[in-house]
Amino acid sequence: MTLAKEAKKNKKEDYPNTLFGIPINRMGPILALLGTLLYAQTVSFEYTQDDAIVINDNMFTKEGVKGIAGLFKYDTFYGYFKDQTKTRLVSGGRYRPLTPAMFAIEYEIAGNNPWLSHFISALFYGLLCWILFGFLRQLLTPRLSSTIAVQVALFSALIFALHPIHTEAVANIKGRDEIIAAMGAIGGLWLMLKSINHPKPMLLRSLAGLVFLLGLLAKENIITMLAVAPLTLWWYGKDTSVKWLSNLWPIVAASVLFILIRGSVTGFSAGEPPKELMNNPFLKVENGTYVPFSVGEKTATIVYTMGKYVQLLVFPYPLTHDYYPRHIDIQTWSKPMVILSLLVWLGLLYAVIKGWKSRSWWAYGILFYVCTMSITSNIVFPIGTNMSERFAFLPSIGFALIAGYAISLAINSANRKAALGISLAILIAFGGWTLIRSRVWKDNSTLFTTDIKTSQRSAKLLNAVGGDLVTRAEDEKDPVRKKEMLTEAQIYLKEALEIHPNYKLSYLLLGNASFHLGDLDQAITYFRHVLKMDPNYSEGKRNLGVALRDQGKIYGEKNHNLSGAIALLQEAVQYLPNDYETYQLLGVAHGQAGDTQKAIEYFRKEIELAPKNATAHYNLGIALSQAGDTAGANASFETAKALDPNLPQFKNR
DSSP states (O other): OOHHHHHHHTGGGOSOSEETTEEGGGHHHHHHHHHHHHTGGGGGOOOOTTHHHHTTTOTTGGGGGGGHHHHHHSOTTHHHHOOGGGTTSSTTOOOOOHHHHHHHHHHHHHOSOTHHHHHHHHHHHHHHHHHHHHHHHHHHTTTSOHHHHHHHHHHHHHHHHHOGGGHHHHHSGGGHHHHHHHHHHHHHHHHHHHTTTOSSHHHHHHHHHHHHHHHHHHOGGGGGHHHHHHHHHHHHOOOOHHHHHHHHHHHHHHHHHHHHHHHHHHOSOOOOOOSSGGGOTTEEEETTEEEEOOHHHHHHHHHHHHHHHHHHHHSOOSOOSOOTTTTSOOOOTTSHHHHHHHHHHHHHHHHHHHHHTTTOHHHHHHHHHHHHHHTTSSSSSOOSSSOOGGGGTTTHHHHHHHHHHHHHHHHTSTTHHHHHHHHHHHHHHHHHHHHHHHGGGGSHHHHHHHHTTTOTTOHHHHHHHHHHHHHHHHTOOOHHHHHHHHHHHHHHHHHHHHHOTTOHHHHHHHHHHHHHTTOHHHHHHHHHHHHHHOTTOHHHHHHHHHHHHHHHHHHHHTSOOHHHHHHHHHHHHHHOTTOHHHHHHHHHHHHHTTOHHHHHHHHHHHHHHOTTOHHHHHHHHHHHHHTTOHHHHHHHHHHHHHHOTTOHHHHTO
């Protein structure tokens, strides 16, 4: 029996109070509680991955409430990079001020402690599940009996709430932009539908526009509702064109207003795709330079990823947070999985065509998925990566509707008990996998070391694992363990360079690893290579300067090679113009070489940078004394003594 026939059969019980023994008016709150509790464990988790961009390394967010104005004034990336030139690492820039503004308030309350933000993200996810249930019930009721409508809405919302592919969006605080955007999109659609037969339609339509605008300010991808909204009205039931327009205008108006606001901040041009592999997946390195994919390679890769999304929705394993080059490898039309993916999508297209006239549930679900996925598909414009599980967050609603409808159809068949048992098993499996998968987001080390087992060909993740090992090694007290961690880091970083030979961050981290291993010559070589790739790379300059400084110190103190030491230190000062220690070493080296005037010059420069450094004043006194300036020397000694009476040098005089 089809659900349509079941609907006719059940018309007499069109407004039930319970379903499966559960009061229907309690289903929304129960779904909200389930969604929240499912991610309750994240309250103890740390900041991870992209949280740094919008929270703990964002200069505006860290100002708390005072920084909110800056979040709305600039590109979302500006607060992290502090550099307008770096805000266009992806085409069109990013303008998503609403969620960072929420994070700023949370930072004001809880400081640099993520527990509150994790709790609020879990809470909003639960509320989204409630909103989704309400929307689907509203959408389905005119076409089905109330019993079946509630049944489909319930199972669809359960599939959505429990689906493991959502762990990235919920367990990673930054992913809240997906949640808030989805609340704006689905909430706006729900209010739009409710306004149709409401005594005060303008009130609800205006509220729909406001809710939708807030969603857009969280993340731009819900602009796709401009296609989904008329699709929803079409599927909801027959309507006149005039009524269509009256229902759609708030969402259109909100979209236009958002585009104008966004354009005033980021500009109206999408710009050219970045010429760097980590922000443009459709590049490859040939002879040391970036070359774009051929048309065949690009289209095949996109089709493959579209099939991969479908696979993860149906069978969400394995999951990973990283799909950067080359977890998704360069695809061609000769590969079987590309052909299989194409066949899947041709099948979905056929299902839409077949179900169009009858306004079938599968046609709406597929079209909802296609419309909401379009902006992140790389078909319209490159988005900076091949794919990401968070991009399937809003589109998964289309899948959830299809799955929920299929479950409802099955449990209303002759094999009701078997169907219900299988359905419950799937839901439990999804929920269990979600609980397990969300734990991976506990901290960066857990996330990176877990997902590298899946994304073994991701240059970005290999680099992240190596970088994490270097960072943790810096604080490691056991010298043996420290060496092991740094050596392991080098293995991961070199593998990253095999995939992406122009990956400057990997070279930088290799330099850091060599530095901490005491191999300063190798560290200097890596840092020089970094600056050859990017002469303006500030971190590369600083790290090269420190390595040159420390190598110069060794040349002078241990190797007694004063000329070599001076050469290294003079180069170091070019990269460390405000480092007093470098000037101190230069002063000492010149003094030992017999160039007293140069020594005096460098010690005075050191004092300019560190006027309260007693050692600097003492060294200047020694140099002045050697130059025959007794009065100046005594004045420097007195200053040094006043700053630090216990200076060891005084005990030796």
